[in-house]
Amino acid sequence: MSPSAITKAVPLPPSRPVPKFSTHPVITPSSILPKVASDTVPAWVQPDLSRLLQVEHNPGSYASRSVSLVNVDPGAIFSRISSPTPATCAYSSVQASKDLHIELNCDLVYINHSCSPTLVFDMSRWEIKVNPDLEGGLKVGDELTFFYPSTEWDMAQPFDCHCAQPECRGRISGAKDMPEMVLRKYWLNPHIEELLLEKKTTNGNGSA
Template sequence: MSTTMTTTTTTTTATTQEPTPSHPTLIQVNRSPIPFASGAYSLVSAPAGSVLCKITGTTPSKKAYTSVQIGRDSHIELNSDLVYCNHSCDPTVNFDMHKMEVRVVDNRDLKAGEPLTFFYPSTEWEMDQPFEFCNACLLTDNVKYENDRGL
């Protein structure tokens, strides 16, 4: 008597579903497999000084690399695609945490396709972690070292 044994292997492939965009008509998030290299890009052109969007849906938070400081000891999580706005010393937008809005900088228009960047020290008294990739760094050497790791 001969016995034949059959083995069946099932492979499950996990799929990663992208989160639902928070501002689908305004912001495109380009995700990168490189840590901290993702970014937000404008889908629209907007005049200098104009409101790009309101900041809504926030929640109180402890200081974290994703949080935004709104007071000496107060932080919020943006809970939106705005968290992908990177730092620049020559930013394209300003975060006005008193009015809870994101505005195009006053000195130039925003063009569709441009990265959405803001000056991190404008909302932070102290950074939770240093950041990199500022191509227009105007920070002092001490702040640059702490925030840009000398880049």
């Protein structure tokens, strides 16, 4: 090719840097969501608790309980926490972070404690999920329970557990008073993990 046929190349503008984000959305894989008909809004979206659970009001103090109306696979979402309000630490509240307690303001408050729970409260995502270790998943008629120390560090109203499970932990007063080797058998919220680390660090420094 002759020199006269070569045109001077026009330099391309410098490419703009790709923006970096400090956080990324976390998307729950559809493979672990409860299966529903294609023309039905999933009950856990709103949530429509009347389609998810039934509350049994029994005589006596703290004798009421809730049972499942649905079958849900292990690890799948049972319900979202959609109507919380900030609260002080109380027997009916749930600890959502190191410095925040909430009232659920709905029938989810009837989900009781068990040392062999069917559910986990994932407060970092405001979701209630089926215990990933629950063999066979959640079945219709199963009692809805979660392990209180998985959310509660220091409970306002400790109690003696009578869940009658082989692994019953007896006195339940929050994660603060439970041996770490026992807590490690359960799914724990990030704020409980953080508080456990702070406790370990403080004890290691001889300050407690």
